[in-house]
Amino acid sequence: MSLLTNAPEAAAARETPARRRRRVDRLPYLLLLPALVIIGVLLLWPLGQVVVMSFYRLNSVRQLRGDREWPWVGLGNYADILSDPFFLTVLRNTVLFAAANVLLTMVLGTLVGLLLNRLGRKMATFVASCVMLAWATPALTGTIVWKWIFDDTSGLVTWLFNALPDGLSNSLFGRSDWTGYGWFNSPLLFFAILTLVVVWHSFPFIAVSVLAGLKSVPSELHEAARVDGAGPWRVFWRITFPLLRPVFGILIVLSTIWDFKVFTQQFVLAGGTQDRPTFMLSIYSYAEAFSPPPKYGLGSAIAVILTLILLVVTGFYVRMVLRQEDES
Amino acid sequence: MKKVALNGAGLLVALFAAFPVYWMISTSLKPSREIFSSTPQPVPTHPTLEHYREILTGNLIPGVSFVDFFLNSALVAVSTVVLSGLVALLAATAVARFRFKLRTSFLIMLLVVQMIPLEALVIPLFLMIQRLGLYNTLPSLILTYLGFSLPFAVWMLRGFVAAVPKELEEAAAIDGASRAQIFRRILFPLVAPGLVATSIFSFITAWNELIFALTFINDQSRYTLPVAMTFFFGRDDTNWGPVMAASTLFTLPVIIFFLLVQRRMVSGLVAGAVKG
Numbered sequence: 001m002s003l004l005t006n007a008p009e010a011a012a013a014r015e016t017p018a019r020r021r022r023r024v025d026r027l028p029y030l031l032l033l034p035a036l037v038i039i040g041v042l043l044l045w046p047l048g049q050v051v052v053m054s055f056y057r058l059n060s061v062r063q064l065r066g067d068r069e070w071p072w073v074g075l076g077n078y079a080d081i082l083s084d085p086f087f088l089t090v091l092r093n094t095v096l097f098a099a100a101n102v103l104l105t106m107v108l109g110t111l112v113g114l115l116l117n118r119l120g121r122k123m124a125t126f127v128a129s130c131v132m133l134a135w136a137t138p139a140l141t142g143t144i145v146w147k148w149i150f151d152d153t154s155g156l157v158t159w160l161f162n163a164l165p166d167g168l169s170n171s172l173f174g175r176s177d178w179t180g181y182g183w184f185n186s187p188l189l190f191f192a193i194l195t196l197v198v199v200w201h202s203f204p205f206i207a208v209s210v211l212a213g214l215k216s217v218p219s220e221l222h223e224a225a226r227v228d229g230a231g232p233w234r235v236f237w238r239i240t241f242p243l244l245r246p247v248f249g250i251l252i253v254l255s256t257i258w259d260f261k262v263f264t265q266q267f268v269l270a271g272g273t274q275d276r277p278t279f280m281l282s283i284y285s286y287a288e289a290f291s292p293p294p295k296y297g298l299g300s301a302i303a304v305i306l307t308l309i310l311l312v313v314t315g316f317y318v319r320m321v322l323r324q325e326d327e328s
Numbered sequence: 329m330k331k332v333a334l335n336g337a338g339l340l341v342a343l344f345a346a347f348p349v350y351w352m353i354s355t356s357l358k359p360s361r362e363i364f365s366s367t368p369q370p371v372p373t374h375p376t377l378e379h380y381r382e383i384l385t386g387n388l389i390p391g392v393s394f395v396d397f398f399l400n401s402a403l404v405a406v407s408t409v410v411l412s413g414l415v416a417l418l419a420a421t422a423v424a425r426f427r428f429k430l431r432t433s434f435l436i437m438l439l440v441v442q443m444i445p446l447e448a449l450v451i452p453l454f455l456m457i458q459r460l461g462l463y464n465t466l467p468s469l470i471l472t473y474l475g476f477s478l479p480f481a482v483w484m485l486r487g488f489v490a491a492v493p494k495e496l497e498e499a500a501a502i503d504g505a506s507r508a509q510i511f512r513r514i515l516f517p518l519v520a521p522g523l524v525a526t527s528i529f530s531f532i533t534a535w536n537e538l539i540f541a542l543t544f545i546n547d548q549s550r551y552t553l554p555v556a557m558t559f560f561f562g563r564d565d566t567n568w569g570p571v572m573a574a575s576t577l578f579t580l581p582v583i584i585f586f587l588l589v590q591r592r593m594v595s596g597l598v599a600g601a602v603k604g
Binding site for chain 2: 025027028029031032034035036038039041042043044045046047049050053061064065066112115116118119120123124126127130131132133134135136137138139140141142144145146148149151153154156159162179200204208257260261263264267268282285286289290296299300303304306307310314
């Protein structure tokens with residue numbers, strides 16, 4: 001408050017130019033200080049700490065509180081994980097799920113972006129608003145609704161399959177009565193539904209970003225190509241894609257990062273952390289650490305593996321961008 | 329012909345995207361008899377608010393109702409918004425208004441920390457919360473969400489601060505205004521719309537979060553809404569009417585807020601992707 005009550009002339013008179021400069025120099029750092037402390041304590045410190053924890057055997061909350069000793073096991077947790085055949089299942093689930101989801105999200109999102117660019121004004125606004133609804137819906141409630149749609153007695157999908165002519169349903173799937181059918185029981189079907197939920201939730205961001213990118217491309221280029229007789233497929237790969245390559249690069253990396261660590265949707269769809277055959281890295285790490293008996297060290301090691309994979313993805317991308325910069 | 333095909337495709341996309349939201353609201357308004365009938369009704373034929381009445385007046389556990397969970401969530405989200413907005417505004421002013429040595433390093437760090445998979449931080453943050461004695465308290469969540477929302481908030485606000493013409497501040501300085509006065513009277517009112525947009529983003533982050541809330545809170549009366557919903561619903565033989573009513577009440581504020589800021593979120597997330 002003293003700053004406000006001081007007459008500015010008096011303050012200026014008391015300050016030598018050198019003093020004034022020093023104060024100005026310090027000010028930005030003072031303004032940054034709270035943000036730096038928060039990011040340091042709440043993001044960077046835990047990132048280092050999870051690596052440290054992965055080298056210890058931590059099986060009780062008392063150890064975390066510091067009441068008990070931390071036995072050092074070196075790379076023991078990593079050895080345990082990597083020698084467990086179950087880890088291979090989890091890794092395969094994670095990689096295949098992420099690959100399928102990134103691909104489907106990118107393809108659907110790009111198509112919808114291109115579509116929105118071609119639609120008339122009113123129609124485009126209507127479709128974009130609906131697409132926004134899917135994006136805005138929280139992962140939690142979005143998943144709960146899909147779970148209701150796949151409910152085994154009164155769900156919409158169960159009803160749709162029951163409505164199929166019995167003969168057709170029998171010859172295609174070997175059953176005509178779908179009431180009570182467990183849609184989430186086989187891992188493959190579970191992953192298919194999880195993919196539906198995740199793609200539904202993430203394609204809007206891709207569509208809107210691609211649309212924003214398309215708006216920045218001069219339309220003369222497309223018209224010229226079309227006049228020259230190029231079909232839509234050719235126009236996309238020869239003109240649109242090369243121009244939007246940086247946008248696609250960022251979108252693919254963001255999607256990969258998001259799809260590698262899907263948690264909420266899986267947790268809600270599976271109803272907790274009991275469904276081990278459908279585990280992926282993030283839920284595996286969580287379940288090892290927090291389902292009794294707790295294994296915080298082992299969970300940390302899995303979290304570190306997940307982080308390393310994402311680091312490689314990010315690294316690849318940075319190299320890709322740098323190479324592009326060199327060429328141009 | 330081509331136009332019809334395009335419009336048809338547009339309608340299909342709209343249906344796919346919006347249907348679950350419609351189905352959630354529609355189910356929440358149907359009487360149970362209609363929800364569990366073997367032929368689903370596309371629209372509620374006998375609309376009713378009974379499920380809303382049930383969750384708003386009934387208790388999920390003795391003495392604790394949906395409203396309490398709603399208030400827990402609101403308290404956590406609003407506290408996160410206020411703290412994160414304040415800290416982000418200071419930091420954004422620093423990077424948008426000053427040239428100093430570590431400026432570029434700070435900006436790069438902001439981008440990098442946004443790539444950290446938060447799911448990997450549950451265990452070390454659980455340790456921190458235990459050591460600070462914050463386990464089973466709502467401040468444990470406020471603190472966590474503050475860290476999660478801050479980098480993006482600074483990133484987003486930076487643009488808003490930079491957009492305020494420097495000349496305004498210089499003119500005020502010549503007229504004898506102090507730094508604090510310039511901040512309060514000139515910068516703050518002009519950045520306010522950006523602060524609202526940033527706040528909405530932080531609010532959504534805190535409001536939607538599940539894993540950390542699931543891990544840091546043990547006492548059922550302190551559950552946030554997402555935890556309460558996964559805990560009390562989604563068990564076997566789910567009663568979908570109240571679940572959809574609760575989901576609607578949880579989702580609506582997010583959708584409204586989200587639509588207010590979505591434009592800025594896209595430009596924030598893909599900032600710098602298109603050259604020029």
